[in-house]
Amino acid sequence: MLANDLFQQATDYFTDAWQRSVLYADVMRQRGNQYRAHMQEKTPHVLSVPFEFVMDGRDLPDPVNYGLCRILPEPGMVIDPKKRPFVVVDPRAGHGPGIGGFKAESEIGVAMRAGHPCYFIGFLPDPVPGQTVFDVVRAEAAFLRKVIALQPQAEGRPVVIGNCQAGWQVLMTAALYPELFGPIIVAGAPVSYWAGWRGQNPMRYTGGMLGGTWLAALTSDLGAGKFDGAWLVQNFENLNPANTLWSKQHHLYAQIDTEVKRYLGFEKYWGGYVYLTEEEIQFIVDNLFVGNRLATAGIVTDEGVRIDLRNIRSPIVVFCSRGDNITPPPQALGWIPDLYQADEEIYAHNQTIIYAVHDSIGHLGIFVSGKVAAKEHQEFAANVDLIDILPSGIYEAVIHDKDDNTLNPDLAFGNYVLSFQRRHLDDVRRIVDNNPEDDWKFAAVDNVSRLNLGLYRSFVQPWVKAWATPARAGALAARHPLRVSYEMSSDENPWARDVARQAEWVRAERKPVSADNLFWQWQEAASAAIESALDTWRDVRDQAIEQTFMQVYGSPWMQAVFGQGVARDAHPRPHPGTSAEHRRMVREQVESLCRQMSEGGVNEAIVRSIVYISRHVGSFDERSFNMARRLRRAHALSDMPLPDFKRMVRKQGFLVLIDTPQALDTLPDLLAGVDNAGRQRAFDFIESFIKAAIQVEDDVAESLQVIAERFGVVGSKS
Template sequence: MNFLAHPLLPGNMLKSMLPGTPDQSAALPGGEALASVLDPFGFGRAAVSYWRDSVERSVLYLDVMRERGNQYLEHMEQTKPNVLGFDTEVLVDGRTLPHPTNYELLRVLPPSHIEIDPDKRPFVVVDPRAGHGPGIGGFKPDSELGVALRAGHPCYFIGFLPFPEPGQTVEDVVEAEIAFLRHVIALHPKTAEKPMVVGNCQAGWQIMMAAALEPDVFGPILIAGAPLSYWAGEHGKAPMRYTGGMTGGSWITALTSDIGNGLFDGAWLVQNFERLNPANTYWKKQYHLYDNIDTESERYLEFERWWGGHVVLGGNEIQYIVDNLFVGNRLSTAQLVTRDGRRIDLRNVRSPVVVFCSRGDDITPPPQALGWIRDLYEGEEDIIANEQTIVYCQHDTTGHLGIFVSGSVSRKEHTEFTANMDYIDVMPPGLYETTVSHASERDDAELLERDYLLEFTARNFEELDRDVMHKPEDDRRFATVARISEINLGFYRLYVQPWIQATMTPEAARWIRRMHPIRLGYKLLSDRNPLTVPLPVMADMVRRHRQEVGQDNMFKAIETMRSDQIVASLNALRDLRDSTTERMFMDIYGQPLLQAAVGLHGDAHVHRRRPGAEPEHRRFIENRQNELRNKIAQGGSHEAVMRSVIYVLGGATATDERNFKRLRASRSELEPTSTLSEFKRLVRDQFFILKLDRDRALSCLPELLKGQSDQEIDGHIEHLEHVLAASGELSEHVAERFAQIKALFDQARPPKAAQPAESTPVTASSAEAAASNVASKPKSRTASRRKPPRKR
């Protein structure tokens, strides 16, 4: 980098080069003319301008590094460091729970210009504890918390302290999060809906574990960039999944914890993340600051306050995580059992789950974020049988941190998720993919209430497999890694661990943490280094006399090209390293002899066998089906209308939030005293009834409407038209279904007083035939935009 080529210059010499100093050549008579004669093409003047600018940028860059070091030391000396951009108050300290943890529940205090509705659904953000400190979920005004606050939701944050409690385990943390959610529910007794919970990265699988153990305390769950299926991945991408195999398993984790005297330094995890993209770590990020030193310093320091806020994990915590999740992949196959004998089965989660991932994420790529669905369920019918609603959304380009840090992502995806959580909460069971489109991209922009629209499309496992890219032969390789990891860990604990634990002291462990290369990088460029004493004085002088060189300077252009070449070279080395690592992994762990040595060769399912269904769960499904069969002919107009909406929209390729908003408005009109949970139960019951026996469910519609007057039936049809028109003009298939429904509603009309003969009853099949005739007639575009239903 250019600043390395320039030594620190004395103040008087630096001052003489600053643009504020009079230019002697320009002051002399004819100086400019003489300069033109001596330097006709301007190369010399461009070189001097560039040299001066590069020296100034070097001084300012080093001063920002000094401020970064001071900021790091100040941050690490705090008792409860975090980078939240909002004021908070502690509600529950995890250290006071029966099983103490270093987690705590915070209430987020809204800014003065934002008004909160305490009766709205509470919003809880859980931050990842993967080497960095807490606060990334509320880092900026345009963040997950910022979006929820602007929507009027009461917001809470689950963070953590830098050091774990003695003996703290992953199960203790999960139980603490459950206790925090119970406390949030108790704070909002008038709110019928359970809290919406957002789990970022590592916190995502923690939240899913908690929801599997205590599903009743969770509302909709959003897991952003959370890896739940660690063996999944696409060849040529996701190099982190090979790390366990290339180190021989989790014994290296135990060694690192023993060197820390039972504590695992999170800086090692941060170092793993940084090695994924050496071009960005060692050059691009730093050069971007150097190149834009006049505008980027504040943003850079703000991010570094979080990135450099390293925390410590308990040795038994990280060992549990690596053995059971990263190497063993036991969470997504329901193989984890708590200390009190409860099996952690993600199929027990009753809340809708929204999976947000990105194709540009090299830490949690889509296969690792979505593979757990394929690990647990046989197909989309299995998801429906478990009454589960799973929605996934894939961003095209953003990186891992951008999923929960980027302001553009928060303003788009997170805003739509927050605004439509009630809709997601009542969606029928199944697998859906959601997309967010901008109003400018749509022909029906006049029908949209906001700048973006959230659309949902039902998916099957064949479509899901295009993103998961499951390969059984890779499963056998990773299962081999898991077996070898157990063997190596056993040898380490038998022969090496006793010696290290006997010689390591708390003082030595603290010294090793302080000497970590990443930590030293912050400390060496701080005010504690006497060599940095001149920097603030020189930087202040530069700022007072600063003159930037233009982009048209040929030497600045050469610098930019050279930077691009360095980035390309580092990326090429990274790609070579990753491809070599992948090839070595595949070759070593794909050997039949090695697989046979650990007892896996020839096993068709190896370690990834689906958990299967328990007998009591099968009996529950059978009893539930019998219960629904008895409900097919029970109910009234509410059940008939909801059954009709679900049937008609079931013929659409996609649905969106507008239909739900019309339904929600009509719910308050038809059933003013009903709650969202009751509405959700109505939707799900009618969905399952249609799924169980569609023909009988439709033929019973006239029976459900029995006793209704012509005016009431007309009102129901107008209501259906109003709901369906929310998404614009009906497709041909949807129009046919709607015509079938209207024919069935007409059958329920009371007989005319002067009717000469008894009319022929309309069955579901005859209604479908009539619907075909109706649908074959030309449709009017205005027919889908009728006025709202009358107040009844």
């Protein structure tokens, strides 16, 4: 390279670098101003869709800082009042509300484009003094009753989406008020907090490394009864230091001409810190983060009712990702093997659980990624009625692209085909990959936490509470490092005005450098090296944390003093499904259903036959369901209400699962009053349903022939 050329490239690069530095500083100024304006709003949120306020949680008998909003359709958007409403519940985990409607390609946007009425449950930054998690649960139930009253024509209960923290809270509500819920979608929601993969999920060790939950109590006391959500956001930031300390800011600096809008939009959400009451945060850290009691039916409400997720009667869709470092798949799915010991227990409880594990999307991407919204959320919204009538059991949601080989593509919505493939508890266990030895260590943490919290409350808390007046608490919150980072760059800083003037001049004289500039390439190489170094430091730090945790809480002395005892034939993680009363209930329910094998008519015979054949197929497909919709009125299935149809499908599915031979042998009993023509129409319906989604091969053809013989009709000719 000639010296003159090198000199020119250097001149071009450093001119560009200086301009980018000025523009970057101005974006930080805008970020600070945006933060100040956002936090001064009466109801700060980041919803990008119009809405109207419907119900205020502060007016309830147990007041809370939550509220219910109705999302208003945009021009040209057609909403069908007969379609079941969607209710999106936003997480209150440090940030403000709105992430579920942050972009047009969001959970709210997808549901409304599918024609569903949509509602949103959000919250104010400051909680009502003394409000509890149970108060919020009761408020959510009240909001759902209001939604049901506002949508009297809806064919089915509301679909409820709970993101992150809102996910476990929605599950608690559904366990206490199952009659209010249609299908439940929990996205990136941690439920089993002890679960995780060795070497990958260090956040689960935090409680042990801090000596339990006493620090949450101290932080709440320093906040004069309020816990500052900025500390939760700080924990999220610490998970990925490369992104926090470098990558996010460097990407803005390097792409300053195109990334400003996206960056400021995200920072409006990320910096919208909210508070929790001391009662709420202490319940969360004691019972969830450290105690892991939700996943094992160990929580009892303030009214004396045990919260058991097995009481939920609606299908539960669990959406998680291997790329999520806040809620990894083991924490999203671990509650299933925590609660159930065998597939038969899931059938006996009449539960349908569907899971979808994304390969790479991050935590927030589960809620706001355009790619996810256009695929997973779109398919869930389009097929919610299919989800609601799936027979009990575990399924994996599998989404395939349409191509030239797709059978009957017109029967599938959009560009994808959704199927629910039958899975078993062992499939979930392989994903969760629980290490029983780790459970003994987490059990010791729980006991250590109780001791330390008791010591803090007895000897330290009175002094802290006496010192932490509201004025002092406010001053401490204002000096939180994350808040200071916003405030110091706003227009309140006298230097910021000079930055704004310089940035205006730079935009007029902007000279971006080309990507083939040698110095630009060195800049990007240096950035990649910094990221790699920070990632290495993170890995070393996380390894050290994990090893320290394992050595400290796995030591014989710690286990002897704070463990669950020396008998290892027990288990530190209780399984509520193993009691004698529960086993008797399962046995009696199975026996009762077996006595109902011959009860029903042609509708029951059709559904039972489809479930039997689908066992060989291994899945339920949206194309078959949409074919059934087309054929339903023209053939044997009557136009019964969806709740009745759902109960029938679940019952017939259970009968096939518990005693397949008897379920087949009693099919003629169900058809006793049907003539030959009616039987043939019913069989033709079954055959059309199956062939809508699959090419009929030997096993399926044989199953169809078995059904034809039981129906006493001519079987398939293809």
